Amino acid sequence: MVGMPIFLAALNMRAGIVLINPLIPILKSYFKLSNTEISLLAGIPLFCFAATAILMSRLGRMGSSTRVIKFALSALTIGLIARAFTGLPGLYIFTFLIGGSIAIMNFEMPAWIKANAAKDVGFMTGTYSTLMGLTSGIAIAISVPLAHLNGWSWKISMLPWMVIASVTTFYWYTRKNDDEISAGIDSKPFWRTKTFRNPLAWAMVCYFGFQSFTYYSTATWLPTILTTKGFTLRDGALLVSITGIIGSAIGLFAPHYISKYPDKRKILVFFSSLIVLGFVMVAIQTGPIIWFWLTLSNIGMSINFPTALMLSGTKTKSPEATRNLSVMMQSAGYLIAAMGPGFLGTIFDVSKSWNWAIMGAVLIALLQVLISYVVGKESYID
Numbered sequence: 001m002v003g004m005p006i007f008l009a010a011l012n013m014r015a016g017i018v019l020i021n022p023l024i025p026i027l028k029s030y031f032k033l034s035n036t037e038i039s040l041l042a043g044i045p046l047f048c049f050a051a052t053a054i055l056m057s058r059l060g061r062m063g064s065s066t067r068v069i070k071f072a073l074s075a076l077t078i079g080l081i082a083r084a085f086t087g088l089p090g091l092y093i094f095t096f097l098i099g100g101s102i103a104i105m106n107f108e109m110p111a112w113i114k115a116n117a118a119k120d121v122g123f124m125t126g127t128y129s130t131l132m133g134l135t136s137g138i139a140i141a142i143s144v145p146l147a148h149l150n151g152w153s154w155k156i157s158m159l160p161w162m163v164i165a166s167v168t169t170f171y172w173y174t175r176k177n178d179d180e181i182s183a184g185i186d187s188k189p190f191w192r193t194k195t196f197r198n199p200l201a202w203a204m205v206c207y208f209g210f211q212s213f214t215y216y217s218t219a220t221w222l223p224t225i226l227t228t229k230g231f232t233l234r235d236g237a238l239l240v241s242i243t244g245i246i247g248s249a250i251g252l253f254a255p256h257y258i259s260k261y262p263d264k265r266k267i268l269v270f271f272s273s274l275i276v277l278g279f280v281m282v283a284i285q286t287g288p289i290i291w292f293w294l295t296l297s298n299i300g301m302s303i304n305f306p307t308a309l310m311l312s313g314t315k316t317k318s319p320e321a322t323r324n325l326s327v328m329m330q331s332a333g334y335l336i337a338a339m340g341p342g343f344l345g346t347i348f349d350v351s352k353s354w355n356w357a358i359m360g361a362v363l364i365a366l367l368q369v370l371i372s373y374v375v376g377k378e379s380y381i382d
Contacts, residue, residue: 005175006113006124008168009069010131013105015139015161016080016098017045022143022223022237023154030154031088035345041092042220042341045099046212049334052103065112065323069105070172076101077165084158106330111323114313125313126255129306133248140223141241144234195324198381203374204311208329209336210368211304214275214361217340222294225354229286239291247298254303255310265376268307272369274300276362283358304368315381325381340364 020027020042028038079097083090109128117124143157195201219240226236258267278297282290312329316322340361347357 003117003124003127005172006109006117006128007131008171009073009105009109010128011135012073012076012161012165012168013102013109013128014132014136016076016165017095017102018136018219019139019143019157019161020095021220022140022233022240023147023157024220024224025233026144026147026154027091031091035349036342039220039342039345041095042216043338044092044095045102046216046334046338046340048096048099049103049106050331050338052100052107052331065108065115066172068108069112070169072101072104072108073165073169073172076105077162077169080158080162080165084155084162103330103334107323107327110309110312110326111320114316114318114322123253123256125310126252126306129255129309130248130252130302133251133302133305134245136219137241137245137248140219140237140244144237148234191328193324195321195328195381200315200375200379201325201328201381203371204308204315204325204329204381205332206336206371207304207311207333207368207375208308209333210364210371211272211275211301211308212333212337213340213343213364214279214368215301215305216337217344217361217364218279218297218358220341221344221348221354221357225358226290228354229290239294243291243294243298244302246295247300247302250299251302251306255306258303258307259310259314262378263376264378265373268304268372268376269369271300271303271307272365272372275304275365276369279358279362279365283355283362304372311375315379317380321381 024038024042027033027041028035033041075097079094079101083094083098086094110125113124113128139161142160143154146157146159147154149156222240223233223236226239227233231239254271258264261267275297278293278295278300281293282297285293308329309326312326313322316325344357344360347360348354351357
């Protein structure tokens with residue numbers, strides 16, 4: 001069954017990162033960290049996402065995408081377990097390992113899906129992206145309550161994801177591979193391919209980078225921001241979780257249906273615009289109405305992310321081309337995104353206002369609206 005390995009992998013591809021976000025105030029107090037130091041912790045996985053591209057050609061020598069994904073899942077499991085049982089240095093070191101492991105899966109899963117489920121790229125991409133969003137929401141929702149359990153502090157928040165990673169790794173290593181078609185990873189670095197010189201590929205980099213910047217910058221700080229708008233830390237984390245889950249659920253089938261339209265410009269511009277509108281209203285509103293505006297922005301982000309992954313498969317004509325575009329798009333795109341948490345944190349330090357920080361994310365979301373018009377045009381990358 002092709003779907004099961006995809007779905008299980010998806011459960012592990014965001015939770016280990018985002019569960020840190022609602023714990024930021026707790027970790028700052030526990031380790032006596034500054035805003036700069038905690039921003040660095042939040043940014044580590046994104047820098048890993050960008051930097052891992054350099055290693056992909058070497059990992060390609062391991063053989064198929066299946067083998068590479070197994071390696072990444074093993075490293076992820078080790079990182080999640082070790083991070084919960086170490087001090088401050090280990091918190092940074094194993095967050096780096098977790099980020100690098102997830103980055104490898106980010107790059108390989110689109111090619112694996114292209115090779116093993118070519119007829120259902122849109123549906124499979126939408127489903128696994130939605131599962132990533134759902135598990136992210138669950139991780140954010142339960143992190144603070146678990147951290148408040150007597151005697152455990154923040155470390156017990158890691159426990160559910162250690163178990164899920166262990167089970168997933170066991171499944172990937174024990175499942176029969178007779179029905180698989182190897183993705184056949186090309187060992188040539190993406191910067192030596194035709195994709196690197198294609199203007200449309202760079203437009204895809206910007207599209208993916210801008211939407212990732214907006215998501216990760218706001219996801220990092222929203223639980224903290226909401227404490228200035230009438231919510232407790234626990235309620236703020238729950239709000240971020242629920243609105244994210246709603247957005248992910250609505251985004252489940254979006255790539256499948258969007259892929260049916262040759263010209264996607266109006267659709268992509270519309271959903272990118274929802275992000276702008278939602279966060280502008282979050283900046284200027286307080287109280288319960290924020291639920292609605294956060295849901296709106298999360299719908300936009302939850303549709304744009306899987307759509308970007310879907311486009312990396314539908315705008316190319318082979319698994320190798322898909323992988324080259326995926327690695328380029330995610331490495332350079334996540335480098336853009338890695339600046340997000342620090343960018344918003346710096347705006348707050350200068351202005352002493354989280355509303356101005358949110359407007360910084362809105363500025364990038366506006367750029368996403370513009371680039372959506374470019375990537376939505378019917379065109380292909382060799």
